[in-house]
Amino acid sequence: xxxxxxxxxxxxxxxxxxxxxxxxNTPKNQSLVTFTNVFLHLHSVKVKERTLRFDTTYWLGGIxxxxxxxxxxxxxxxxxxYVPSTTQAYENMKDLAFAVSFGDILRNMHRWSAHLMVxxxxxxxxxxxxxxxxxxxxxxxxVIGVFLFLFTLLLSFTGYLLxxxxxxxxxxxxxxxxxxxxxxxxxxxxxALLGGNAVGQNALIRFYVLHCVIFPLVVAxxxxxxxxxxxxxxxxxxxxDPTSANVLM
Amino acid sequence: MHTNPNGANxxxxxxxxxxxxxxxxxxxxxxAAALALGGTAVGGIRYMFxxxxxxxxxxxxxxxxxxxxxxxxxxxxxxxxFVRKAPEGFMAISAxxxxxxxxxxxxxxxxxxxGQAKLDGEKLKGEFHCPCHGSVYTPKGEILAGPAPRGLDVxxxxxAKDGQLLVDLGAAATQREPIQV
Numbered sequence: 219x220x221x222x223x224x225x226x227x228x229x230x231x232x233x234x235x236x237x238x239x240x241x242x243n244t245p246k247n248q249s250l251v252t253f254t255n256v257f258l259h260l261h262s263v264k265v266k267e268r269t270l271r272f273d274t275t276y277w278l279g280g281i282x283x284x285x286x287x288x289x290x291x292x293x294x295x296x297x298x299x300y301v302p303s304t305t306q307a308y309e310n311m312k313d314l315a316f317a318v319s320f321g322d323i324l325r326n327m328h329r330w331s332a333h334l335m336v337x338x339x340x341x342x343x344x345x346x347x348x349x350x351x352x353x354x355x356x357x358x359x360x361v362i363g364v365f366l367f368l369f370t371l372l373l374s375f376t377g378y379l380l381x382x383x384x385x386x387x388x389x390x391x392x393x394x395x396x397x398x399x400x401x402x403x404x405x406x407x408x409x410a411l412l413g414g415n416a417v418g419q420n421a422l423i424r425f426y427v428l429h430c431v432i433f434p435l436v437v438a439x440x441x442x443x444x445x446x447x448x449x450x451x452x453x454x455x456x457x458x459d460p461t462s463a464n465v466l467m
Numbered sequence: 468m469h470t471n472p473n474g475a476n477x478x479x480x481x482x483x484x485x486x487x488x489x490x491x492x493x494x495x496x497x498x499a500a501a502l503a504l505g506g507t508a509v510g511g512i513r514y515m516f517x518x519x520x521x522x523x524x525x526x527x528x529x530x531x532x533x534x535x536x537x538x539x540x541x542x543x544x545x546x547x548x549f550v551r552k553a554p555e556g557f558m559a560i561s562a563x564x565x566x567x568x569x570x571x572x573x574x575x576x577x578x579x580x581x582g583q584a585k586l587d588g589e590k591l592k593g594e595f596h597c598p599c600h601g602s603v604y605t606p607k608g609e610i611l612a613g614p615a616p617r618g619l620d621v622x623x624x625x626x627a628k629d630g631q632l633l634v635d636l637g638a639a640a641t642q643r644e645p646i647q648v
Contacts, residue, residue, distance in 0.1 A: 295514065317519040320510045 260445040262453045269454035278342035283441070285335040289373075290434060292328040300380070302426035304419045307382035332374055339370045351455035359447040362440055369437050376429035379422060390417050390425070527634040528627060532557070532648060535632075540573045540593065540606065546636060548622065549573060549595075551606060556645040559634040560595075560608040561620035569599035571619065582611040595619065607643050624648055 227233055228241070239250035252263045268274060299318055300310045314321035343363060346352055352360035379390045394417070398408040413420030448454060527546040535541065535552035542549055542562065547570060551558040562570045577594040579586070585605050594611065595604035602613030609618045621640040626648050627633040640646075 295511070298515070299517075313519060317517075319513045319516070319518060321514065323510075324514065 260442060260449065262449045265453055266456055269456055275454065276341070276345055278338055278345050282335060282338045282342055285331045285338060286437065286441070288331045289328060289335060292324050292331070293430065293434075295324055296328060297430060302380065302422050304382065304422055307380065307422065311381045311383075332377060336370055336374055339367050343367060346455075349455060355451045356447075356455065359444060359451060362444045362447065366437065366440050366444060369433055369440065373429060373433045373437070376425040376433065379417070379425040380429065382422065387417050390421065394421075525635070525637040527559075527636060528629075529559075529632040529634055531630060532626070532632050540575065542573065543634075546634070548634060548636065550624075550632065550634065551645065553645040556647040557624045557632065558607065558643075558645045559622040559624050559640070561622065562595075563620065564597040564599065564602055564615060565610070565617050565619060566597065566600055566602050566613070566615040569597050571595040571597045571602070571604065579605060579611070585609050585611065609643065618643065 238254045239247045242248045242251045249263045252258045252261060296314065299314050299321065301307065311325070314325050316322070346360065346363065375390075375393060378393075379386045390412075394408045394412050397411060398404040400407055409415065411421070411424065412418075413424050527543055527548060529541070529543060529550050535550065535557070537552055537554050540549050540551045547562045549560045549562055551560060564571050572595070573593065574596055575593045577592070577596075579591065579594060582594070582603075582605055583590070586607070591606045593606050595606075595608065597603075597613065597615070600614050602615035603611040604615075604619050605611055607618075608621055610616075621643055623635045623638040623640050624646065625633050625635070632648065
């Protein structure tokens with residue numbers, strides 16, 4: 219009976235208008251699943267089984283992506299209770315921790331995922347470096363990855379100010395003064411970053427917009443290019459035959 | 468080779484001594500995923516209902532009861548409510564028209580005319596008029612004319628601890644009559 223219902227569903231206009239292929243039970247349809255899906259087609263249609271093994275990549279890039287997804291989700295939900303105002307931000311943060319149901323666990327998920335994402339992106343870069351996966355034809359994707367690491371750090375930095383406690387204010391004071399040491403344009407960078415000379419309301423709303431809108435959008439675009447390049451550059455770097463003397467890892 | 472309940476070609480995952488079929492694995496995995504997602508959804512929905520609100524209090528302190536003279540109707544703009552003082556006591560009457568929510572105004576000199584019949588033999592003067600669609604109410608907030616489907620809301624009045632008249636805008640009065648406080 220279930221099969222009958224399913225077969226009827228596959229014949230409907232709605233189903234056919236969304237899925238342009240039959241069930242993925244033939245090699246052709248299995249390829250079409252990837253070809254016709256905007257999200258899946260970033261990936262290769264076929265991958266070498268060996269490159270999917272845990273000890274090939276330690277799944278570090280995938281873990282980083284999962285953390286980014288978790289951060290996006292928890293971040294959007296946290297925005298429902300957070301107002302980026304110097305008079306409200308700290309109290310909103312305390313409310314999330316003590317008064318909002320499940321607010322504390324959400325905030326801590328966001329916080330710990332942020333710490334872990336910096337760690338795992340770094341470890342991912344280490345793995346790529348030590349296994350030589352940055353070499354031609356993958357140099358461009360390595361550069362994309364360096365920018366992704368940079369924006370991970372920038373997301374971390376801008377998120378640091380949002381609780382608007384003493385730690386946040388002084389950390390951003392120190393951080394923006396470090397930017398001031400850049401030659402020639404340093405003072406201007408600091409002024410533009412803070413929207414003024416000190417960490418105040420202008421700085422808070424700037425960091426909030428950068429943290430919640432601009433940097434996540436940049437990362438999302440870079441991620442799409444990053445994954446698409448993996449496919450265009452011949453899939454994940456193959457560590458080679460493990461019995462050979464020339465294997466990289 | 469052991470027998471496979473899902474047919475000879477169905478793949479299996481070998482474990483120590485036990486055999487887990489693909490079907491069993493997918494069933495258990497789906498159940499665990501459904502449980503996790505369901506729990507997350509319940510928590511997420513609960514999160515949407517705040518436990519602490521920073522809204523202004525839903526009540527009005529209208530001043531000392533002795534400040535009001537008999538037969539007067541006083542408008543409090545910040546809570547959009549009238550306090551009417553009669554010899555029998557106080558009434559708090561909403562200024563929100565029962566039709567579409569405009570603010571009604573008090574006209575002390577208007578004659579109730581045939582509307583007196585609504586007042587159980589009392590002799591009162593004055594009407595509440597809605598400027599938007601012409602609804603008219605008695606000094607007790609009863610509907611006299613116009614499109615409003617019912618009278619103006621009336622609220623409970625009491626005396627606060629500091630001796631002021633307290634109007635509870637969240638609680639409807641039990642009767643449409645002035646009461647002693």
